[in-house]
Amino acid sequence: MFECKNCAFHEYQTVYNNLPDRLHRHGGSYHYIRCKRCGLVQLLEAPPDISKFYSGYRLHQQDSKIYGVFRKLTIGHCYPFIKSDGGKILDIGCGNGWYLEQMKKRGWQPFGYELDADYALQLSAQLKISVLSGEYSLTGYPGYFDLITFNFSFEHLLHPQRIFGLASKALKKGGRMFVSVPNIESGEARLFGDKWFHLDPPRHISFYNQQLLSNLFLKNGFEEIKIKNLAIPTGFAGSISYILRGTFKPLIWFIAMAPGILFSLCIRDGNFMISGTKVG
Numbered sequence: 001m002f003e004c005k006n007c008a009f010h011e012y013q014t015v016y017n018n019l020p021d022r023l024h025r026h027g028g029s030y031h032y033i034r035c036k037r038c039g040l041v042q043l044l045e046a047p048p049d050i051s052k053f054y055s056g057y058r059l060h061q062q063d064s065k066i067y068g069v070f071r072k073l074t075i076g077h078c079y080p081f082i083k084s085d086g087g088k089i090l091d092i093g094c095g096n097g098w099y100l101e102q103m104k105k106r107g108w109q110p111f112g113y114e115l116d117a118d119y120a121l122q123l124s125a126q127l128k129i130s131v132l133s134g135e136y137s138l139t140g141y142p143g144y145f146d147l148i149t150f151n152f153s154f155e156h157l158l159h160p161q162r163i164f165g166l167a168s169k170a171l172k173k174g175g176r177m178f179v180s181v182p183n184i185e186s187g188e189a190r191l192f193g194d195k196w197f198h199l200d201p202p203r204h205i206s207f208y209n210q211q212l213l214s215n216l217f218l219k220n221g222f223e224e225i226k227i228k229n230l231a232i233p234t235g236f237a238g239s240i241s242y243i244l245r246g247t248f249k250p251l252i253w254f255i256a257m258a259p260g261i262l263f264s265l266c267i268r269d270g271n272f273m274i275s276g277t278k279v280g
């Protein structure tokens with residue numbers, strides 16, 4: 001039986017039915033539903049072995065120099081770049097470690113977290129930093145980190161509420177947590193509908209909106225909650241590729257980046273970043 005990932009309620013209404021994996025074409029058919037009690041949009045059923053849907057996943061590969069520059073120009077503004085004097089940062093869903101390397105240059109002692117244990121080990125050896133894996137590894141660091149970030153990873157979690165709780169406990173009092181996610185209630189999401197690039201089934205499992213995430217912060221003892229809309233041209237460019245070809249075509253995506261930049265400057269709501277300071 002269906003159980004909401006946020007409030008454990010069983011009743012839902014359909015949002016999108018029978019969506020394919022347009023990005024990597026791993027097959028399958030996915031349904032997004034909205035919980036009738038809390039309103040969280042989520043996959044009706046996540047695949048039992050989600051790890052196979054990450055094979056060939058762009059964010060787990062090393063960036064070329066050109067891509068690194070491109071990434072910084074297009075989505076660099078979506079990451080919290082803060083300076084520190086030896087503070088400890090944990091980036092949950094650290095991908096290829098790009099953000100942690102940037103933070104290391106800004107004085108942070110970096111720690112990563114990845115779902116897949118083999119990938120975490122490989123990344124740890126490559127970057128020479130600690131990369132945790134397995135949600136209960138977080139329990140080994142009570143009140144340890146000064147900063148915890150979920151940079152476009154929260155929507156990938158099978159148990160978002162539980163991981164948020166564990167991460168909160170791993171944060172020091174006075175520490176800050178940042179969560180950046182796609183916004184399913186945005187004008188961009190409504191415009192592109194089931195071809196919206198940031199739906200990304202089945203990798204994107206849930207879409208917490210601003211209210212639901214604010215509640216999660218408050219429930220876990222945070223205050224000074226701030227929300228910022230994020231403009232990312234890739235959402236427009238990827239959606240155009242899905243509309244024209246039903247899948248991801250790099251050439252279309254690249255050409256659509258220029259109008260995508262304009263679009264994201266006019267409609268600045270495809271994603272958002274929420275942050276809070278831990279007090280309790």
Ligand SMILES: [Zn+2]
Nearest residue numbers: 004007035038
């Ligand atoms: Zn719910």
